[in-house]
Amino acid sequence: xxxxxxxxxxxxxxFDTLTPREIVAExxxxxxxxxxxxxxxxxxxxxxxxxQRLPPAVAAEITPKNILMIGPTGVGKTEIARRLxxxxxxxxxxxxxxxxTEVGYVGRDVESMVRDLTEAAVDxxxxxxxxxxxxxxxxxxxxxILDLLLPPPPPRPVASGPESAEAAESARAAxxxxxxxxxxxxxxxRGGQLExxxxxxxxxxxxxxxxxILSSQGVEEMDVNIKDMLPGLFGGKTKxxxxxxSEARPLLLQDEEARLVDNEQxxxxxxERVQASGILFIDEIDKIxxxxxxxxxxxxxxxxxxxxxxxVEGTTVTTKYGAVRTDHVLFIAAGAFHVSKPSDLIPxxxxxxxxxxxxxxxxxxxxxxxxxxxxxxxxxxxRALLSTEGIDLTFTEAAVREMARFAMxxxxxxxxxxxxxxxxxxxxxxxxxxxxxxxxxxxxVRIDAEEVRQKLLPxxxxxxxxxxxx
Numbered sequence: 133x134x135x136x137x138x139x140x141x142x143x144x145x146x147f148d149t150l151t152p153r154e155i156v157a158e159x160x161x162x163x164x165x166x167x168x169x170x171x172x173x174x175x176x177x178x179x180x181x182x183x184q185r186l187p188p189a190v191a192a193e194i195t196p197k198n199i200l201m202i203g204p205t206g207v208g209k210t211e212i213a214r215r216l217x218x219x220x221x222x223x224x225x226x227x228x229x230x231x232x233t234e235v236g237y238v239g240r241d242v243e244s245m246v247r248d249l250t251e252a253a254v255d256x257x258x259x260x261x262x263x264x265x266x267x268x269x270x271x272x273x274x275x276x277i278l279d280l281l282l283p284p285p286p287p288r289p290v291a292s293g294p295e296s297a298e299a300a301e302s303a304r305a306a307x308x309x310x311x312x313x314x315x316x317x318x319x320x321x322r323g324g325q326l327e328x329x330x331x332x333x334x335x336x337x338x339x340x341x342x343x344x345i346l347s348s349q350g351v352e353e354m355d356v357n358i359k360d361m362l363p364g365l366f367g368g369k370t371k372x373x374x375x376x377x378s379e380a381r382p383l384l385l386q387d388e389e390a391r392l393v394d395n396e397q398x399x400x401x402x403x404e405r406v407q408a409s410g411i412l413f414i415d416e417i418d419k420i421x422x423x424x425x426x427x428x429x430x431x432x433x434x435x436x437x438x439x440x441x442x443x444v445e446g447t448t449v450t451t452k453y454g455a456v457r458t459d460h461v462l463f464i465a466a467g468a469f470h471v472s473k474p475s476d477l478i479p480x481x482x483x484x485x486x487x488x489x490x491x492x493x494x495x496x497x498x499x500x501x502x503x504x505x506x507x508x509x510x511x512x513x514x515r516a517l518l519s520t521e522g523i524d525l526t527f528t529e530a531a532v533r534e535m536a537r538f539a540m541x542x543x544x545x546x547x548x549x550x551x552x553x554x555x556x557x558x559x560x561x562x563x564x565x566x567x568x569x570x571x572x573x574x575x576x577v578r579i580d581a582e583e584v585r586q587k588l589l590p591x592x593x594x595x596x597x598x599x600x601x602x
Contacts, residue, residue, distance in 0.1 A: 152171065159216065163215060163506070165208070166207065166491050172199050172487050177462075179196070180460075197486050198463040198465070199487045200465045201465070202466075202467065202489070204468050204470075204548055205552070206551045207550045210466070227412070227413070230420065242443055246458060249412055250402060253402035253405045253410065258393060266389065269389045273384045273385050273388050274318070277377060277380070278321065330374050330376055335370060407456060414463060418470075418471070420433040421433065441478070444458075444481065444484045474488065495540075510554055511558075518562075518577075523569055523576075523577055524576040530581035531580050534588075535584055561584055
């Protein structure tokens with residue numbers, strides 16, 4: 133089935149028809165620079181589309197070319213992978229490799245990443261199916277609310293004898309009057325005039341204690357609920373609540389959508405989607421890089437690598453939605469590799485990430501572009517937030533350059549956290565305005581370079597403060 137681009141995209145073609153160059157152009161709308169990484173992921177995704185067009189016997193032999201991104205934090209590794217998954221409509225999960233080894237080896241079971249990916253796919257498919265049935269569900273809910281506001285009369289016994297014709301005529305007139313009254317209520321309901329009227333509804337009791345399952349690898353967070361295991365005892369329990377129509381409608385709609393959506397079909401499609409187009413982003417893989425023959429904590433790091441290896445190579449993972457094969461899941465690993473090197477990974481795991489791209493550290497010019505160019509630029513986010521208070525916020529070009537300069541200076545003197553520093557810089561610059569926005573009233577506010585210097589210069593000059601505040 134073709135995957136459609138988001139509605140905001142000007143080009144209404146399906147994702148299946150996009151060339152790698154066009155995929156890179158889409159990523160450019162959200163991520164500044166890093167052309168090599170964008171090209172690598174674009175080719176990887178295009179190869180996935182090409183594989184799906186091959187005969188099944190040939191396609192089964194072609195495995196994804198997994199990618200290893202090497203670069204400092206805050207340069208766009210996660211954002212590239214996340215935007216790529218959103219663009220292609222693929223199930224996506226980000227995990228930190230370090231969570232699988234903390235002290236010794238007491239982290240989560242590595243197979244949990246596949247279970248998390250399957251859960252993400254189930255949520256994605258369920259939302260799609262709910263959208264398909266929403267129109268029908270809304271019609272059904274409207275009828276339910278009308279029944280609650282105007283309950284139908286009990287059926288009358290069938291009359292016989294000379295009075296039967298008169299009784300039938302009376303019943304027909306009553307039905308016509310009821311229908312007319314119901315249609316008037318329907319118009320008022322659609323016009324929002326009955327939102328405050330109260331109705332009594334039955335809602336499913338979703339409360340109940342949850343517990344964790346202990347597996348041989350440690351605590352596996354399966355989020356299994358007692359109601360799921362004992363549906364006869366807990367699943368059918370309901371309670372009656374009296375609510376305004378405005379609050380009852382979403383509860384009724386949620387139950388109606390759940391009734392109309394086939395959960396078995398959702399599970400089957402989700403598993404198929406994970407196996408065909410899932411993307412697993414493994415961050416901080418450099419934290420588990422350890423040389424052969426090392427001692428101490430490196431032993432556990434190598435153990436995690438060996439547990440990751442069959443997942444990346446292709447294996448079957450049991451989930452509560454069925455068995456999931458990982459042969460064609462695309463794995464994107466990332467790490468700064470400040471202390472270790474990619475060659476410190478075990479050779480078998482290195483071979484499973486044949487495409488390696490090095491992301492460049494951000495320059496001051498890149499930070500200026502990040503503040504202004506992307507569709508979700510930080511300055512645009514703050515303008516939107518403060519516009520809810522009636523404030524028209526603008527930044528001069530000099531102010532943007534000054535914020536980028538300060539961010540670059542602090543990154544060089546303290547820990548380099550890349551573009552993430554910009555959020556702290558902007559919060560500091562706009563702290564007073566954000567605090568007073570609700571009281572100062574509507575109006576235009578212009579942030580210039582002088583105001584940026586006044587807010588940031590004392591902090592940057594004080595090295596101790598800048599380490600903690602910026």
